[in-house]
Amino acid sequence: MESPSSSSSSSSSTRSEQYRNWLELPRDVTASILQRLGAIEILESAQKVCMHWRNLCKDPSMWRAIDMRNHEYWDLDHLEKMCRHAIDRSSGQLRDISIEYFGTDDLLKHITHSSSQLRRLRLVSCYHIMDEGLNEAAAKLPLLEELEITICLFSKEPLMALGRCCPLLKSFKLNRQGIRSVHIECDEEAVAVAESMPELRHLQLFGNQLTNDGLNAILNGCPHLESLDLRRCFNVNLSGDLGKRCAERIKSLRRPDDPTDDYEFAAEIDDGGSFDEDDPSGMSDIDYVSLSEGYGHYEFSGESDLSYDDFSDYDFYDFGDYYFG
Incomplete structure (x- = not known):
């Protein structure tokens, strides 16, 4: 018969095997796990x-x-300070960055001045980045291969600048929400893509107001296109010769009325028929309200307990319940 002490020892050994020490994991495995958390976490x-x-x-x-x-x-100022801290930690090795809601011209300048090797840039709902800021950034992104601009408001000029300054650009996403209730036609962005991004392989224009003319310009100016996403581009009619041309040229084609289940954001808004004819983007005041309601612009009542102004590199001794020597 097994003694009590022997049984206790066996049980302890079993528990030890079940609960391994995470600190014993190889460094590269731990790094891989942590990187899946994201910068904020x-x-x-x-x-x-x-x-x-x-x-x-x-x-x-x-x-x-x-x-x-x-x-x-989140406090957006806090997020921007956190992002700057993360960029500084990269020590020039940054290749890929995604920012959402809190982007500014100054932050974009910090990114491009700190990261000469950037390959992928993703901007979502960054209303405080202006045309001038994006224009200036374009000149410092010669190695950029992938660019996403979603629910942002830029004219064609910075898009042209990006095309001219980023000759390696292979993937471009320029996304909005689709608007069915108002008939607005605008081919400026499509023409900017066609005239400045000849090496594109992948193009997504979700909710764009381009017409068949703009699409023809893209097909003429971007001969290497392999995938084209035109979902919620309600001014495009792919019947007839244009549809046949797209089918023959494009390996992966998403049509205006194709399902949007895999789209990350809300696919459509109804602006009630009001828009500003002077706004080339086709976005009205009511659109801005709809976008902010649908995409997480929040009111903040207080400041974060953490102040990045007080610490240069998180090297402080008392951080909550943790002690760092």
């Missing part, structure tokens, strides 16, 4: 767990990709 939570994780989170290689997409109630 790393800075706000993961790096506080222990000194081993903190030291790993300060490695520049951890910040080659910075995902600052945000679906919570």
Whole structure:
């Protein structure tokens, strides 16, 4: 018969095997796990767990990709400071960055001045980035291969600048919401793409107001296109010769009325028939309200407990319940 002490020892051994020490994982495995959290979770939570994780989170290689997409109630100034801190930690190794809601001209300048090797840039609902800011940034992105601009308001000039300054650009997403109730036609963005981005392989124009003329310009100016997403582009009619041309040229074609189940944002708005004819984007005041209601612009009643102005690199001794020597 097994003695009580033997049984207790066996049980303890079993528990030890079930609950392995995460600190014993190889460094590259731990890094891979942490990188899946995203920049916000790393800075706000993961790096506080222990000194081993903190030291790993300060490695520049951890910040080659910075995902600052945000679906919570946040102080946008706090997010921008956090993003700058993450960019500084990359020590020039940044290749891929996604920012949502809190982008500004100054932040974009900081990104381009700090990251000469940037390959992918994703801007979502960044209403505080102006044409001038994007124009200036374009000149510092010669290696850019993928660009996404979603629910932002830019004229054709910065788009032309991006095309001219980013000769390696292969994938471009310029997305809005589809508007069925108002007939607005605008081919300026399509023409900008056609005239300045001849090497594109993948193009998404979700909710764009281009017409068949704009689409023909794209097909003429972008001969290497392999995929084209025209969902909610309600001014495009793909019947007849144009539809046949697209089918013959494009390997992966998403048509205006194709399903939007895999689209990350709300697909359509109904603006009630009001728009500003002086706005080349076709976006009215009511559209701005609809976008902010549908895409998470929030009111904040208080400041975060953490002040990035007070600390240069999170190297402080008392952070909540954690101690860093």
